[in-house]
Amino acid sequence: MELLWILIDDAFFAAIPAVGFAMVFNVPVRFLKYCAIAGAIGHSFRRFLLHFDFPIEWATFAAAALIGIITISFAKRHLAPPLMYAVAAIIPMIPGSYAFNTVIGLVQLSAQSEVSAELTAFVITNGLKTVFILGALSVGLAMPSLLYYRTRPVI
């Protein structure tokens, strides 16, 4: 029951940025709600997997692949490119805090007179997480077209 509330909270607060960024990318008004749906499902699915102690990279990969499948079904119905929904939908999963910590750590490293092992470890862990989550996002998103739509167009 508690998990359900967490997931609903997650879905709601992931839908808002999906719509906000869809507006920055100038997605037509009639498609905004589909961006919200895809974003909400993707992010709460990732939270669901994280709840069962999946590593965040694999959870992100699975959620991005799910978003890829959902957005292809939207795209077929509306004759619109699937990436239009998908990029807005995965925005809430972009590893923003890891990326922020990485670059702030880097700047602090360069400002210090000697390299501290603690700060270096901080930069490396956060940087690796950033890179792998980003890779998981975009390869997961491309999964349907890499596996299923190999020789024919989606629409």
Next chain:
Amino acid sequence: MYADTQNDITRQVVRVAQLLLAYGAESELIEEISQRLGKALGLESVELSISSNSLVLTSLVHGRCVTTTRRLREHGINMTIVCELQRICVLTEKGLYGLYEVRKRLARIEAKTYPAKYLIPMIGLSCASFCHLFGGDWQADVITFFASAIGMAVRLYIAKRHFNLLINFAVTAFVTNLVAQFGYIYPVTATPQLPMVASVLMLVPGFPMINAISDMVKGHMNVGISRWGLATLLTVSSVIGITIAMQLGGRFL
């Protein structure tokens, strides 16, 4: 097919490809749409060479080739236009549109963006949601809302005056981060670090990054790498803005 007709069709197809590239479609989609449109309008084949700021297109009918090059500049991302072009392509393929209708609809395309009065509060709310998802309390969410809404207003203001995108990102990040440090000065929130993280997330170049990896995975190496380069530069310039703001506020060092 007369030579005039081939020239005209080629012009329309290259216009479609140019718009797609300028408004942020991935290379695979550009190639696919222009080839399908060209074939639907009666060309035998369409070959494209795409690079980051220009494209070369050759059309072939009855052994006669037409090659044309288009230079283009960045316009930012506009999915409405990409969507419209995809629709033109599909309708032409189904036989509903001929050359005349394609030309008419292409001439009508113009880039419309959302007005600032919707965009600014929506981005504020988006970043506040990020802050909530990272585990911030509601005071932190409010700070994030104002920081990113002010940042977005600055970003739109600068973009309207046609400044370089990199300068735009650096200045926006600077202003946003300055506002987000409010939680350190007045201890209203238990998590003063989260507004600083969440409010600058509106500057993450999501579309260039996803397009870059998607292009590279599907074999369009040079376009992918140049898009990746752009995304990296944008990130670096916003980091410069953040760093200056944090040093001014004495947050580290």
